[in-house]
Amino acid sequence: MKPTIVIVGRPNVGKSTLFNRLTKTRDALVADFPGLTRDRHYGHGKIGTKPYLVVDTGGFEPVAKEGIFHEMAKQTLQAVDEADVIVFLVDARDGLTAQDKLIADKLRKTGRPLFLAVNKSEGMQRAVITAEFFELGLGVPLAISSAHGEGVRELVELMLEDFPEEEDEEKEKHPKIALVGRPNAGKSTLVNRILGEDRVIAFDQPGTTRDSIYIDFERNDKRYTIIDTAGVRRRGKVFEAVEKFSVIKTLQAVEDANVVVLVLDAHEEISEQDAHIAGFIVESGRALVVAVNKWDGLDQYQRETIKSAIDRRLGFLDFAKFHYISALQGTGIAEIFKSIDTAYAAAMCKMPTPRLTRILIDATTQHQTPKVGAFRAKMRYAHQGGSNPPLIIVHGSAVDKVPASYKRYLERIFREAFELQGTPLRVQFKQGA
Numbered sequence: 546m547k548p549t550i551v552i553v554g555r556p557n558v559g560k561s562t563l564f565n566r567l568t569k570t571r572d573a574l575v576a577d578f579p580g581l582t583r584d585r586h587y588g589h590g591k592i593g594t595k596p597y598l599v600v601d602t603g604g605f606e607p608v609a610k611e612g613i614f615h616e617m618a619k620q621t622l623q624a625v626d627e628a629d630v631i632v633f634l635v636d637a638r639d640g641l642t643a644q645d646k647l648i649a650d651k652l653r654k655t656g657r658p659l660f661l662a663v664n665k666s667e668g669m670q671r672a673v674i675t676a677e678f679f680e681l682g683l684g685v686p687l688a689i690s691s692a693h694g695e696g697v698r699e700l701v702e703l704m705l706e707d708f709p710e711e712e713d714e715e716k717e718k719h720p721k722i723a724l725v726g727r728p729n730a731g732k733s734t735l736v737n738r739i740l741g742e743d744r745v746i747a748f749d750q751p752g753t754t755r756d757s758i759y760i761d762f763e764r765n766d767k768r769y770t771i772i773d774t775a776g777v778r779r780r781g782k783v784f785e786a787v788e789k790f791s792v793i794k795t796l797q798a799v800e801d802a803n804v805v806v807l808v809l810d811a812h813e814e815i816s817e818q819d820a821h822i823a824g825f826i827v828e829s830g831r832a833l834v835v836a837v838n839k840w841d842g843l844d845q846y847q848r849e850t851i852k853s854a855i856d857r858r859l860g861f862l863d864f865a866k867f868h869y870i871s872a873l874q875g876t877g878i879a880e881i882f883k884s885i886d887t888a889y890a891a892a893m894c895k896m897p898t899p900r901l902t903r904i905l906i907d908a909t910t911q912h913q914t915p916k917v918g919a920f921r922a923k924m925r926y927a928h929q930g931g932s933n934p935p936l937i938i939v940h941g942s943a944v945d946k947v948p949a950s951y952k953r954y955l956e957r958i959f960r961e962a963f964e965l966q967g968t969p970l971r972v973q974f975k976q977g978a
């Protein structure tokens with residue numbers, strides 16, 4: 546699983562600036578998904594060789610006993626508990642403050658790997674600014690500038706030194722499925738329903754509570770792995786949820802899966818949290834199947850209402866197949882597996898260069914690239930740059946002038962040609978031959 550970096554610090558030290566810098570590379574690729582909902586506190590990134598997840602914990606008032614700051618502190622502490630690495634950010638311009646000391650005390654107690662970064666250090670003398678922060682007893686303070694990007698790469702490389710290189714995704718021969726959704730959507734009911742019908746091969750129960758559980762099983766002679774985020778535990782013949790909802794666990798499971806099943810609760814309104822989880826899935830590029838659960842016991846009016854709310858809030862998931870199911874009654878499960886198989890095949894599809902190039906040339910003949918000023922982009926050839934999500938790299942000249950609408954046109958043509966149901970598709974332009 547990808548390591549999770551959690552950024553902690555008092556307000557205004559530059560946490561969200563650092564967050565933006567750590568997640569920047571990834572954003573460029575998914576910038577123009579229409580209607581995409583983002584949660585700017587959770588993101589993906591890759592600086593250097595190792596990909597990671599980042600959490601910006603927002604304001605941290607360690608002494609607040611109640612109210613909104615208390616809630617935020619609680620959430621921060623949960624994130625800190627689940628972090629693989631913590632960056633404690635302080636401000637070189639303000640110097641060491643009393644609140645920094647309080648936060649440092651809290652963080653030390655968690656026993657998690659901790660890095661102290663002194664932000665806003667551009668144009669200042671390294672030795673001078675870091676000296677006073679030694680007092681925190683958190684090791685060598687690292688001078689960085691989030692706004693200017695100075696020292697950030699070094700910080701990331703140091704933090705991730707002990708984590709392995711990215712694994713080769715190709716070696717997975719069967720779908721890894723993550724079941725995600727907000728608390729009470731019905732995830733553990735669905736897991737039980739699926740596993741009750743199928744043959745469980747291995748149930749791996751890790752020692753630490755932070756980990757999701759991997760369950761291998763066979764269905765119709767095909768093998769699958771479920772990554773369960775509900776924290777189900779085997780209790781006799783059934784599995785039951787024992788843990789509270791964890792955002793980090795959800796995000797890690799999404800990253801680790803090939804296909805995500807997003808479970809929505811039809812008895813509740815589509816919430817901000819649903820939209821954020823959905824946004825994160827799209828950004829991750831994973832294949833997706835949506836299970837609108839608790840479809841039992843609803844009348845026609847209620848069903849229409851929830852369907853239109855889904856269209857409105859989750860319209861950007863239009864590449865995915867939606868199923869209206871009841872985990873409780875066991876309806877719709879077979880159809881979900883059909884869609885999982887289709888989405889997995891699409892996500893892993895092989896796209897040979899000659900065929901891609903032929904489709905590209907046909908598409909540009911049908912619809913000439915629009916002229917921008919004196920320029921008209923010229924597309925030469927296309928090749929596949931990756932899978933899960935499929936990535937198509939189009940080579941040509943003046944391709945930086947291609948408007949988003951034309952890019953979407955190409956995406957649609959490629960998607961139709963390769964019948965890519967259930968997976969996001971990315972098209973990237975590359976200047977030159």
Ligand code: GDP
Nearest residue numbers: 556557558559560561562664665690691692693
């Ligand atoms: P947060 O409240 O900790 O998330 O802090 P922000 O990221 O919102 O930053 C607070 C202020 O500090 C903003 O005005 C930023 O532009 C500024 N800031 C952030 N990083 C740097 C930096 O590296 N150098 C300087 N000079 N200012 C920075």
Ligand code: GDP
Nearest residue numbers: 728729730731732733734775838839871872873
């Ligand atoms: P989780 O937190 O996402 O794992 O949700 P659970 O599986 O624990 O389910 C939460 C509640 O919703 C439980 O009371 C379930 O019995 C109920 N539930 C789950 N699936 C369905 C369903 O398809 N229909 C109805 N009516 N209730 C369901």
